[in-house]
Amino acid sequence: MVMNKKKKYKGVSVNLFGLPDVDLYENKKIVKRIYLDSFATDFKENAPKNLILMYDIPDNMKKHRDWFRRQLKSFGFIMVQKSVWVGPSPLPKDFLEYLKEIKIGDKFKTFKLAKAYKF
DSSP, rough: OOOOEEEETTEEEEOSSSOOOOHHHHHSOEEEEEEOOOOOOOHHHHHHHOOEEEEEEOOGGHHHHHHHHHHHHTTTOOEEETTTOOOOOOOOHHHHHHHHHTTOOOEEEEEOOSOOOOO
């Protein structure tokens, strides 16, 4: 009895040469990873932190939530609580438009502070 067991490398079926088995992928739709855009600002490091941002992004959008946190850090925001951040204002317009495009534009609120936040 001969067993024809497929060889795998990192979870992908491969042929005898270690190359991906093309026959398996011809009829299957391969889902590509979605990479979210990155944004840069010209906020100075010592810019006054006069904007409070609160968000509630659900667990099924974890990738978007993690990306959102990284972007806030790159803008110079600091975390006050888990989903409450304070940083410089205003947020870039292209960033706000992108948030609407990826369907998290309605998941956060911003409030302008009368005096800059001291930490």
